[in-house]
Amino acid sequence: MILDSNLLENLKKSMPSKKEEAWKYTSLTEFKNTAWHFKSDIQTHLTHDQLHQLAQHLPSDFHNVVFVNGDLNQTLSDDLGSDLEIQKVIAEDLVVAENHVEEKVIKFANACLKDKIVIKIPENKIFEKPLHLVFVAIEKVPYFLSQKVEVEVGSRAHLSLLTQSINIDETTQNGFNLNLNLIVKEKAHVKLIQIQNENSKSYHFSQTEIDVLSDAVVMAFTMTVGGLLSRHYMHLNFAGQHADAGVYGLNALNTDQHADHYTFIQHSIGANNSKQVYKSVLAGAAHSVFRGRVRIEQDAQKANSEQLNNNLLLTREAQADSIPQLEIYADDVKAGHGSTVGQLDKDQIFYFLSRGINQYEAVKMLSFGYAQELIFQFENKSIQNWLLKIIHQKLDRMVNNV
Amino acid sequence: MSENYEYKYGFTTDIESENVGKGLNENIIRIISAKKNEPEWMLSYRLKAYKHWTTLTEPTWAHVSYPKIDFQDLTYYSAPKPKKESATSMDEIDPELIKTFERLGIPLQEQKRISGVAVDVVFDSVSIATTHHAELDKVGVIFCSISEAMQKYPDLVKKHLGTIIPITDNYYAALNAAVFSDGSFVYIPKGVRCPMDLSTYFRINAKETGQFERTLIIAEEGSFVNYLEGCTAPQRDENQLHAAVVELVAFDNAEIKYSTVQNWYSGDKNGKGGIYNFVTKRGICKGVNSKISWTQVESGSAITWKYPSVILQGDNSEGAFYSVALTHDYMQADTGTKMIHIGKNTKSTIISKGISTGHSSNAYRGQVKIMPTAENARNYSQCDSMLVGDRSSAHTFPYIEVKNKSATLEHEATTSRLSEDQIFYLQSRGLDSEKAISMLVNGFCKDVFKQLPLEFSVEAVKLIEMKLENSVG
Numbered sequence: 001m002i003l004d005s006n007l008l009e010n011l012k013k014s015m016p017s018k019k020e021e022a023w024k025y026t027s028l029t030e031f032k033n034t035a036w037h038f039k040s041d042i043q044t045h046l047t048h049d050q051l052h053q054l055a056q057h058l059p060s061d062f063h064n065v066v067f068v069n070g071d072l073n074q075t076l077s078d079d080l081g082s083d084l085e086i087q088k089v090i091a092e093d094l095v096v097a098e099n100h101v102e103e104k105v106i107k108f109a110n111a112c113l114k115d116k117i118v119i120k121i122p123e124n125k126i127f128e129k130p131l132h133l134v135f136v137a138i139e140k141v142p143y144f145l146s147q148k149v150e151v152e153v154g155s156r157a158h159l160s161l162l163t164q165s166i167n168i169d170e171t172t173q174n175g176f177n178l179n180l181n182l183i184v185k186e187k188a189h190v191k192l193i194q195i196q197n198e199n200s201k202s203y204h205f206s207q208t209e210i211d212v213l214s215d216a217v218v219m220a221f222t223m224t225v226g227g228l229l230s231r232h233y234m235h236l237n238f239a240g241q242h243a244d245a246g247v248y249g250l251n252a253l254n255t256d257q258h259a260d261h262y263t264f265i266q267h268s269i270g271a272n273n274s275k276q277v278y279k280s281v282l283a284g285a286a287h288s289v290f291r292g293r294v295r296i297e298q299d300a301q302k303a304n305s306e307q308l309n310n311n312l313l314l315t316r317e318a319q320a321d322s323i324p325q326l327e328i329y330a331d332d333v334k335a336g337h338g339s340t341v342g343q344l345d346k347d348q349i350f351y352f353l354s355r356g357i358n359q360y361e362a363v364k365m366l367s368f369g370y371a372q373e374l375i376f377q378f379e380n381k382s383i384q385n386w387l388l389k390i391i392h393q394k395l396d397r398m399v400n401n402v
Numbered sequence: 403m404s405e406n407y408e409y410k411y412g413f414t415t416d417i418e419s420e421n422v423g424k425g426l427n428e429n430i431i432r433i434i435s436a437k438k439n440e441p442e443w444m445l446s447y448r449l450k451a452y453k454h455w456t457t458l459t460e461p462t463w464a465h466v467s468y469p470k471i472d473f474q475d476l477t478y479y480s481a482p483k484p485k486k487e488s489a490t491s492m493d494e495i496d497p498e499l500i501k502t503f504e505r506l507g508i509p510l511q512e513q514k515r516i517s518g519v520a521v522d523v524v525f526d527s528v529s530i531a532t533t534h535h536a537e538l539d540k541v542g543v544i545f546c547s548i549s550e551a552m553q554k555y556p557d558l559v560k561k562h563l564g565t566i567i568p569i570t571d572n573y574y575a576a577l578n579a580a581v582f583s584d585g586s587f588v589y590i591p592k593g594v595r596c597p598m599d600l601s602t603y604f605r606i607n608a609k610e611t612g613q614f615e616r617t618l619i620i621a622e623e624g625s626f627v628n629y630l631e632g633c634t635a636p637q638r639d640e641n642q643l644h645a646a647v648v649e650l651v652a653f654d655n656a657e658i659k660y661s662t663v664q665n666w667y668s669g670d671k672n673g674k675g676g677i678y679n680f681v682t683k684r685g686i687c688k689g690v691n692s693k694i695s696w697t698q699v700e701s702g703s704a705i706t707w708k709y710p711s712v713i714l715q716g717d718n719s720e721g722a723f724y725s726v727a728l729t730h731d732y733m734q735a736d737t738g739t740k741m742i743h744i745g746k747n748t749k750s751t752i753i754s755k756g757i758s759t760g761h762s763s764n765a766y767r768g769q770v771k772i773m774p775t776a777e778n779a780r781n782y783s784q785c786d787s788m789l790v791g792d793r794s795s796a797h798t799f800p801y802i803e804v805k806n807k808s809a810t811l812e813h814e815a816t817t818s819r820l821s822e823d824q825i826f827y828l829q830s831r832g833l834d835s836e837k838a839i840s841m842l843v844n845g846f847c848k849d850v851f852k853q854l855p856l857e858f859s860v861e862a863v864k865l866i867e868m869k870l871e872n873s874v875g
Binding site for chain 1 (some may be wrong): 463772774787789790791792794795796797798799800801802803804805806807808809810811812813814815816817818819
């Protein structure tokens with residue numbers, strides 16, 4: 001597929017600006033001013049060092065599937081056997097819904113898309129081992145890597161899916177876009193974990209669309225610790241009855257990092273439960289934005305929706321914006337949201353000091369305790385340990401510099 | 403049930419009035435300004451506002467929908483024709499007018515008054531009478547119409563008018579600045595606790611007329627004032643526009659309490675007619691330890707677009723917003739507040755209760771902004787919505803922006819419907835369903851009602867009961 005560079009340049013320029021309500025707190029000016037490269041002509045060849053480095057990101061208790069510059073890398077990927085089929089399909093005739101808040105981003109991302117990844121989990125299939133999709137960018141120039149993934153989980157099937165984008169080094173600027181469509185069929189159980197741990201120069205966009213059918217159980221978790229600027233759009237739609245969905249997010253940000261979460265939980269029909277918890281720990285001049293939209297339509301009587309956004313500011317320059325929104329068109333529902341912004345409790349720190357634990361350790365332990373609550377929800381030990389390791393490293397770096 | 407029963411203020415007063423004709427242009431503004439014998443600076447202020455207004459487009463972000471307003475099809479000035487050249491005492495006011503206000507429950511003649519409240523009454527575009535002058539004069543409180551203030555105290559008006567809500571603020575504020583005809587002016591001198599509650603009553607009477615009143619309240623150091631505002635309009639099939647601007651200034655240690663019971667005509671059962679209530683209200687806590695509180699009971703208007711706000715500039719200043727918004731039939735309300743924390747140790751409280759019944763839509767929209775300078779700022783917000791009937795909708799759109807780590811901020815919102823268990827319990831105790839609902843709704847709104855002065859609080863409870871009777875059942 002040949003990319004149209006003029007079209008891409010124009011689409012890049014027409015990316016959203018702060019004038020748009022949905023982008024009020026996030027500026028893409030720098031992104032637009034960056035000369036992005038869209039297509040890699042180099043035959044991907046990884047050096048021994050690179051292989052070694054990447055292997056660190058691939059826990060042995062996961063099914064790892066690695067894509068380098070968009071292509072499947074057989075050396076790094078685990079053999080999935082015949083159980084799981086991952087197909088690469090040419091991406092064509094992609095349509096973006098009119099008035100989609102991410103319309104401009106998706107159009108741009110679609111224009112530099114090579115192909116899409118399609119995963120189908122058959123009915124009744126239970127995967128104990130988490131599936132880990134890793135997207136690596138290894139160009140030495142600012143490279144924009146766009147990925148599209150479609151996952152359909154059949155009835156009564158179980159799947160844990162992790163996604164992660166990786167730069168090859170700490171200094172190269174990359175742009176990532178991950179467009180993920182997930183359909184969770186009747187009675188299926190799905191855990192979706194998106195880890196965003198790129199280098200501090202990178203841009204990350206994600207659009208996650210989840211359709212939840214009757215009696216399904218879904219947990220979606222986005223952990224944002226890396227990147228310079230990230231924007232995560234999460235749309236979860238209930239299309240059946242009696243399903244349960246938890247949508248969670250954790251930001252641990254410092255320096256000039258900026259993370260913007262736009263969540264849209266739509267109770268189109270049925271008596272379904274949704275729960276959202278988004279937490280941020282912010283240091284340096286980091287900035288987090290949470291816009292959580294919950295819409296309960298007329299036909300979604302007996303829907304239940306909770307939402308909570310907590311922000312912990314560790315430094316003066318850190319900034320948190322929170323815009324929870326409830327739009328309710330049905331009367332027999334329960335919906336609530338809560339939002340807090342604050343700093344660590346001085347009494348708690350004092351307690352640590354009185355026990356001989358220094359300020360630095362106290363802040364670290366309290367922040368860690370604050371953050372890990374969301375991670376302990378995952379019963380799978382290998383997932384839990386993997387997430388704890390990442391958040392621990394990040395908080396360590398953050399508190400060091402406070 | 404007759405229509406008049408449902409909205410008992412829906413009558414019109416047959417009174418001769420003079421107006422300037424429909425449409426809006428520089429000439430109309432010059433006429434309004436000339437009629438009020440305004441100083442030159444006022445005219446140029448109006449023209450500047452008009453010029454700016456022509457560059458603006460109507461805001462569309464609110465969660466309401468209505469046909470586009472033709473601003474050239476409105477009358478921007480309407481006044482009851484005086485019987486004599488000028489009314490100098492109460493006896494010279496048109497008896498028709500006095501009767502109107504008596505029907506509304508506002509006796510203008512002081513001798514008839516039992517409650518010790520000073521009243522300024524605005525009929526269509528002009529202020530009719532201000533009562534209790536003598537008592538207020540004694541302590542130096544100025545309470546008069548803004549046009550009178552412009553003549554008598556031009557310096558005070560010039561100093562503060564448009565400083566809190568500049569002409570560039572928003573579409574309706576610019577329009578108001580260009581064409582406002584009257585409103586109230588209050589000045590509380592240093593150290594004075596206003597001896598009585600001050601009250602303004604607004605009435606739209608003329609057809610196809612917009613009402614654009616402007617209120618300015620200045621509370622000098624260490625002063626206190628309790629200010630009440632009420633409004634009604636006749637029942638008409640056309641929509642009428644009300645675009646007011648209210649500005650409050652509180653200096654060191656001063657306190658302003660501003661309460662509104664808004665009961666503009668809300669349109670009929672099918673959503674026909676009613677007032678478009680597009681209002682900009684903002685107060686500034688300029689001095690240290692100053693306090694401003696907004697309490698509102700919004701039970702009328704076809705469309706409400708209103709966000710009484712407080713800028714907390716002085717250290718230790720406090721802002722509060724208490725609101726009950728009841729929507730019924732096809733009403734649409736998008737209301738809330740803004741709290742801008744600038745000074746140190748500033749505090750704000752937001753309590754908002756929305757009740758939607760029938761086919762109505764009720765939205766809370768609010769902003770809490772903690773600026774980097776606002777050390778130890780504190781905010782508590784609670785926004786509850788209650789849904790009665792499955793065609794109604796409730797929305798909340800809070801914006802929280804924190805730029806200082808020492809801030810503590812809590813926001814909570816819930817939406818639920820009137821609990822059947824609670825109704826059942828009350829019914830089992832012998833209350834009929836109407837009484838039960840009214841009792842539950844009043845309980846739901848209690849936090850706000852208790853902020854109102856006693857007479858207003860009683861009126862508000864009655865008003866909500868009456869509205870519920872007509873819309874639930």
